Amino acid sequence: xxxxxxxxxxxxxxxxxxxxxxxxxxxxxxxxxxxxxxxxxxxxxxxxxxxxxxxxxxxxxxxxxxxxxxxxxxxxxxxxxxxxxxxxxxxxxxxxxxxxxxxxxxxxxxxxxxxxxxxxxxxxxxxxxxxxxxxxxxxxxxxxxxxxxxxxxxxxxxxxxxxxxxxxxxxxxxxxxxxxxxxxxxxxxxxxxxxxxxxxxxxxxxxxxxxxxxxxxxxxxxxxxxxxxxxxxxxxxxxxxxxxxxxxxxxxxxxxxxxxxxxxxxxxxxxxxxxxxxxxxxxxxxxxxxxxxxxxxxxxxxxxxxxxxxxxxxxxxxxxxxxxxxxxxxxxxxxxxxxxxxxxxxxxxxxxxxxxxxxxxxxxxxxxxxxxxxxxxxxxxxxxxxxxxxxxxxxxxxxxxxxxxxxxxxxxxxxxxxxxxxxxxxxxxxxxxxxxxxxxxxxxxxx
Amino acid sequence: xxxxxxxxxxxxxxxxxxxxxxxxxxxxxxxxxxxxxxxxxxxxxxxxxxxxxxxxxxxxxxxxxxxxxxxxxxxxxxxxxxxxxxxxxxxxxxxxxxxxxxxxxxxxxxxxxxxxxxxxxxxxxxxxxxxxxxxxxxxxxxxxxxxxxxxxxxxxxxxxxxxxxxxxxxxxxxxxxxxxxxxxxxxxxxxxxxxxxxxxxxxxxxxxxxxxxxxxxxxxxxxxxxxxxxxxxxxxxxxxxxxxxxxxxxxxxxxxxxxxxxxxxxxxxxxxxxxxxxxxxxxxxxxxxxxxxxxxxxxxxxxxxxxxxxxxxxxxxxxxxxxxxxxxxxxxxxxxxxxxxxxxxxxxxxxxxxxxxxxxxxxxxxxxxxxxxxxxxxxxxxxxxxxxxxxxxxxxxxxxxxxxxxxxxxxxxxxxxxxxxxxxxxxxxxxxxxxxxxxxxxxxxxx
Numbered sequence: 001x002x003x004x005x006x007x008x009x010x011x012x013x014x015x016x017x018x019x020x021x022x023x024x025x026x027x028x029x030x031x032x033x034x035x036x037x038x039x040x041x042x043x044x045x046x047x048x049x050x051x052x053x054x055x056x057x058x059x060x061x062x063x064x065x066x067x068x069x070x071x072x073x074x075x076x077x078x079x080x081x082x083x084x085x086x087x088x089x090x091x092x093x094x095x096x097x098x099x100x101x102x103x104x105x106x107x108x109x110x111x112x113x114x115x116x117x118x119x120x121x122x123x124x125x126x127x128x129x130x131x132x133x134x135x136x137x138x139x140x141x142x143x144x145x146x147x148x149x150x151x152x153x154x155x156x157x158x159x160x161x162x163x164x165x166x167x168x169x170x171x172x173x174x175x176x177x178x179x180x181x182x183x184x185x186x187x188x189x190x191x192x193x194x195x196x197x198x199x200x201x202x203x204x205x206x207x208x209x210x211x212x213x214x215x216x217x218x219x220x221x222x223x224x225x226x227x228x229x230x231x232x233x234x235x236x237x238x239x240x241x242x243x244x245x246x247x248x249x250x251x252x253x254x255x256x257x258x259x260x261x262x263x264x265x266x267x268x269x270x271x272x273x274x275x276x277x278x279x280x281x282x283x284x285x286x287x288x289x290x291x292x293x294x295x296x297x298x299x300x301x302x303x304x305x306x307x308x309x310x311x312x313x314x315x316x317x318x319x320x321x322x323x324x325x326x327x328x329x330x331x332x333x334x335x336x337x338x339x340x341x342x343x344x345x346x347x348x349x350x351x352x353x354x355x356x357x358x359x360x361x362x363x364x365x366x367x368x369x370x371x372x373x374x375x376x377x378x379x380x381x382x383x384x385x386x387x388x389x390x391x392x393x394x395x396x397x398x399x400x401x402x403x404x405x406x407x408x409x410x411x412x413x414x415x416x417x418x419x420x421x422x423x424x425x426x427x428x429x430x431x432x433x434x435x436x437x438x439x440x441x442x443x444x445x446x447x
Numbered sequence: 448x449x450x451x452x453x454x455x456x457x458x459x460x461x462x463x464x465x466x467x468x469x470x471x472x473x474x475x476x477x478x479x480x481x482x483x484x485x486x487x488x489x490x491x492x493x494x495x496x497x498x499x500x501x502x503x504x505x506x507x508x509x510x511x512x513x514x515x516x517x518x519x520x521x522x523x524x525x526x527x528x529x530x531x532x533x534x535x536x537x538x539x540x541x542x543x544x545x546x547x548x549x550x551x552x553x554x555x556x557x558x559x560x561x562x563x564x565x566x567x568x569x570x571x572x573x574x575x576x577x578x579x580x581x582x583x584x585x586x587x588x589x590x591x592x593x594x595x596x597x598x599x600x601x602x603x604x605x606x607x608x609x610x611x612x613x614x615x616x617x618x619x620x621x622x623x624x625x626x627x628x629x630x631x632x633x634x635x636x637x638x639x640x641x642x643x644x645x646x647x648x649x650x651x652x653x654x655x656x657x658x659x660x661x662x663x664x665x666x667x668x669x670x671x672x673x674x675x676x677x678x679x680x681x682x683x684x685x686x687x688x689x690x691x692x693x694x695x696x697x698x699x700x701x702x703x704x705x706x707x708x709x710x711x712x713x714x715x716x717x718x719x720x721x722x723x724x725x726x727x728x729x730x731x732x733x734x735x736x737x738x739x740x741x742x743x744x745x746x747x748x749x750x751x752x753x754x755x756x757x758x759x760x761x762x763x764x765x766x767x768x769x770x771x772x773x774x775x776x777x778x779x780x781x782x783x784x785x786x787x788x789x790x791x792x793x794x795x796x797x798x799x800x801x802x803x804x805x806x807x808x809x810x811x812x813x814x815x816x817x818x819x820x821x822x823x824x825x826x827x828x829x830x831x832x833x834x835x836x837x838x839x840x841x842x843x844x845x846x847x848x849x850x851x852x853x854x855x856x857x858x859x860x861x862x863x864x865x866x867x868x869x870x871x872x873x874x875x876x877x878x879x880x881x882x883x884x885x886x887x888x889x890x891x892x893x894x
Contacts, residue, residue, distance in 0.1 A: 021539060027485035034477030041470035048871025089874065092468060097888045098876040145592060146795040156639050171618060171641060184771040185796060191768070192603050192794060194618060194641045298797075305799045321638070324631040347639060347794075348593040349632060350745075352752050424495025427536065429545040441544045 020302050020365070020373065029073050036077055040085060044093050051089040051110050058083060058114035066122045070366040076359075087111045113340050116143055116355035119362065123297075124311060126276045126367045130288045133311040135340075141311040142345045143297075143354045147269050149347060150294040150310040151236060152189040157321040158234045158263035158291075159193055174233040175199040175225050179213035179248065181241045183267060199230060207434055210398050211244060213237065215252040222260050234263045237290070239283055240271025243431040243440075245401045247271070247283050254289030264290040269308075271402055273300040277371045283401070300444060302373065303361050307354050319344045377403040377443045384441055397438050404442040406431070413437040467749050467812070467820065476520050483524055487532060491540050498536040498557050505530060505561035513569045517813040523806075534558045560787055563590055563802035566809065570744075571758060573723045573814045577735045580758040582787075588758040589792045590744075590801045594716050596794060597741040597757040598683060599636040604768040605681045605710035605738075606640055621680040622646040622672050626660035626695065628688045630714060646677060654881055657845050658691060660684065662699040669707050681710045684737070686730055687718025690878040690887075692848045694718070694730050701736030711737040716755075718849055720747040724818045730848070747891060749820065750808050754801050766791045824850040824890040831888055844885050851889040853878070860884040 019025075061083040088111045090096060120141025121134045133139045144150050159174060176190045180202040190200050201221050205211040222232045235257050237248040250266065257264045266272075266287065272295025274280040287293060294310045297303040312318050323344040343349045365373070381403040388394045388407050397406045409416055413430070417439055421427055429440045466472075508530040535558050537543060567588025568581045580586045591597050606621060623637045627649040637647050648668050652658040669679045682704050684695040697713065704711045713719075713734065719742025721727040734740060741757045744750040759765050770791040790796045812820070828850040835841045835854050844853045856863055860877070864886055868874055876887045 021488055023485045023488035026488060027481060030481030030485065031478055034474060034481055038470045038474035038477065041468055041473055049874035050868045050871065052869070052871060093874075095873040097890060098874045146797045148795040152639070152794065156641075159641070160638075187771045188769070188794070188796075191607075191771070192599070192639070194603075194606070305797060306795075322635070324634045324638070347599065347635070348595040348753075349635075350593045350752060421497045422499070424497065424499060426542040427496035427540075427545045443544060 032073060032077070036081075041092070044090055045095065047086055047090055047093070049090050049093050049095045050098075051087055053087040053110060055110065056114075057087060058111055059118065062115070062118060064118055064122060066126045066362045067366045068368050070369050071363045073364060076363050084111060084115065112351075112353045112355060113342055115353075115359060116342065117141070117340060119143075119355045119359045120309060120311070122362060123309065123358070127272070127284075128275070128278075128281055129293075129311065132288070132313045133293070137313070138315060139311060139313045140315050140340065140345075141309060142342055143358065144294075144308045144310055144346050145306045145348075146185075146308050147183060147267060147294060147296060148185040148188055150292075150308055151185050151265060151267065152192055153310070153318070153322065153346060154263065154265050154292045154312070155189050155193045155195075155234050157317050159195070160321040161263075161317055162231065162233055170231070172196055173199070173229065173231045175201060175222075175230050176234045176236075177201045177203065177218060177221060177232070177262070178236040179203050179205045179211070179238065179246075181205055181211050181213075181243055181246050182236055182238060183242050183269070185267070186236045195233070199225075201225075205246075207398070211241075211246045211433065213248040213253060215249060215256050218253060219256045219259075222256070222262075226260070232260050232262050234265070236265050236267055239266055239268035240274075240402060242270070243433070244398045244406045244438075245271055245404050246398070247401060250284070250286030251289065252286075254286055258289065263292075266290050266293040268293060269296045270299045271295075272309075273297065274374055274402055276367060277374060280402070297358050297361070300374065301358075301361065302365065302370065303358050307358055309358075315345075322346065374403070381405055381441070381443045384443070397433060397436070403444055404440060406433075406438050406440055408436060408438050413439060479520060479524070483528075488539070491537055492542065494533055494537055494540070496537050496540050496542045497545075498534055500534040500557060502557065503561075504534060505558055506565065509562070509565060511565055511569060513573045513809045514813045515815050517816050518810045520811060523810050531558060531562065559798075559800045559802060560789055562800075562806060563789065564588070564787060566590075566802045566806045567756065567758070569809060570756065570805070574719070574731070575722070575725075575728055576740075576758065579735070579760045580740070584760070585762060586758060586760045587762050587787065588756060589789055590805065591741075591755045591757055591793050592753045592795075593632075593755050594630065594714060594741060594743060595632040595635055597739075597755055598632050598712060598714065599639055600757070600765070600769065600793060601710065601712050601739045601759070602636050602640045602642070602681050604764050606642070607768040608710075608764055609678065609680055617678070619643055620646070620676065620678045622648060622669075622677050623681045623683075624648045624650065624665060624668060624679070624709070625683040626650050626652045626658070626685065626693075628652055628658050628660075628690055628693050629683055629685060630689050630716070632714070633683045642680070646672075648672075652693075654845070658688075658693045658880065660695040660700060662696060662703050665700060666703045666706075669703070669709075673707070679707050679709050681712070683712050683714055686713055686715035687721075687849065689717070690880070691845045691853050691885075692718055692851050693845070694848060697731070697733030698736065699733075701733055705736065710739070713737050713740040715740060716743045717746045718742075719756075720744065721821055721849055723814060724821060727849070744805050744808070747821065748805075748808065749812065749817065750805050754805055756805075762792075769793065821850070828852055828888070828890045831890070844880060844883070850891055851887060853880075853885045853887055855883060855885050860886060 062079060117135055124134050124141060131137050159171065162174060163171065171194060174195055176186065176195050176199065178186045182202065187200060203213060203217050203221055205213060225232055235253065237250055237253050239247055254264055271283060275284045291314065292310060292312045294308055297307040297309055298305040342351060381400060385396065385400055385405050388405065389396060393410050395408050397408055414437060417428060417430055431438050431440060509526060564582055571581050571588060578584050602623065609621060610618065618641060621642055623633065623642050623646065625633045629649065634647060650660060650664050650668055652660060672679055682700065684697055684700050686694055701711055718730060722731045738761065739757060739759045741755055744754040744756055745752040789798060828847060832843065832847055832852050835852065836843060840857050842855050844855055861884060864875060864877055878885050878887060
């Protein structure tokens, strides 16, 4: 951030935090993990190739909640060595002659699945989620690749539920709703799920209501569609849009959706993570009424791409749509209700062990530090906002909710942005709102 | 493999190869890469935040072909330092205020895209692909997540092409074809693309033809469907099935598909990689006639999950189906035809830099070593096959094509497999063929 005016303040805002990308700490932990993995390959033939554990194994051995304070990397690696490594299926073992090399299996990933369940419940807990989302309710969480994938999955579930209902069999009549601020992932998912492009509603929002989706506009759109013989299917509401971190009014939108039987998904890709801070949790008010919710840990939860967390309330609907049962994936565990079979929760069959990185993040920092990281981002954003607000050449276009400021300047903004980015010193982006070219300043890395 | 009878022979088959999972080499390279990355984070503010390069930059600086012999890790890291690092957009920089942290953009990934194009063309070259697949033709390659995703993408393209044709607008009538040996990914993709479950054809295969899909059976199925007013849409042919590495007769199947206008996709998830060996390339004969082809580098090309390589012949059809254009992703590069925009080639918008790991694999080993690794796997499989064939208690169920043997035993096979796997000493799997429980022995790791 050299050269910007608020260097001094900045350097004094985050002194109590560990920088999540401190190069020397990265180096220390990196070498430790390389040795851990190399030692594992040395010892690999000492372990039974196929996981020998019974369902529930890991839940008795690892802490279920996200810790409040950070835990040293040594403790986490020790848990990994004591509980996870001895119990996984060792697909890189020279004695692994199953399926094809590197291929996963249900039995093989019993432990990976249990860790994912622990991580998703633990994250849900610090997000203060309603009781209907965790595994102890009827719901559950899964880590997928990106928001596009989770929207597609949930839309397919909603579509198939509707197709199963008598007399409502026409896919050509189904309608998907979002605001004009909704991520293009919704449109893409709708195309793939074969919702007709003329039945995709990007409901207009205005500056006067900070570009939020109006429940009245939603109801009018639904009524007009029903009048025309169409079938309202799916609503994607936003908690923190890509353009301006807009928060749609979840409670009132869910009330409308409930009246007409729509599936409601919340795309909280960026801002969902912030809801681990009590002061931001109110942005999620109304979440009790939705069917599914996703956030990207790879956006604001200090986890590398890709790590998209999805929770659903009604697991059985999900599995009914996405399940296939080829013989070669059947085994004892998948016939038992005790075991979650994540391939039935998503598009792909093979899966990486994504829970591991999120588990490391949650434990390495602890809830308190994660909250502090976010607060320091917001503090920097507030500083920037203050500087912009003091200068009459600039205008703040929409109220700031988190750590992004949308502003404009009384100059040709395209040229300003191009010259800023061409300098190589900082990189910012833009969006267009009501034909106005708006600059975006988003804080979230290394400060 | 301690304890198995062929220890001696085994130890003398692969002595000329570097073990791709040698723990001490892994340790050496791992530490080198940790230092490389830590140094990068130390220096990150020295680079322009936003990539300042023009399209074509990387193609002039890096070798385009896969080397025949291995290159030392030091050379590859030097290329990375000299050409890739200075030219990427540094999304982890403290001066990155664009989009949200860790989020990708088209401009930001110009170099990642170019490396992916180089890698996919370079891999296509050693696979001896027809001229229609590389970027120099009308086609091109992309790295996606898994086979499920690529089948879904290509099926959606085929479906939308068909829907655009006059008078053939009924999605309820479209039919998807494969053999009963085809991976369940086909069924899953068909469900998501909303091909009606009654229009999914898993054409029966028999032991007498080694479980290959018969072109005559395909033609009969198509004709029966057309007779019933249905619309044949998509065929997935196999080069190496999951159950038994079955190779479908590509040429004759493409002839049938061409007569009725079907899209043909080859699922070569496992065995496709083997076609870099001239002695296995004939299994791909007929590839000229297909529309798309995929293989998983994470199966038999020594690359970690996930890395699914897809090539298509007609890019414009793909992009027509999968493109969306939100304002916040538009920039100079995406308006230009010079630049490939991979988010238009797949389901998701965000993407990891998967090309990097495949590029490291291709250069670290070189084509010659990769071929030797595979040959050593096949050699071990042949040894095992010989031992099984000599023992009258066993029967080889289908001819071996690559490094997997399917066999049965004159004992209750379920119990045999369970007791083998419970020993923890090796792990094998099973499949069921014509109601016979078959054991699978697949060689591919560490030998």
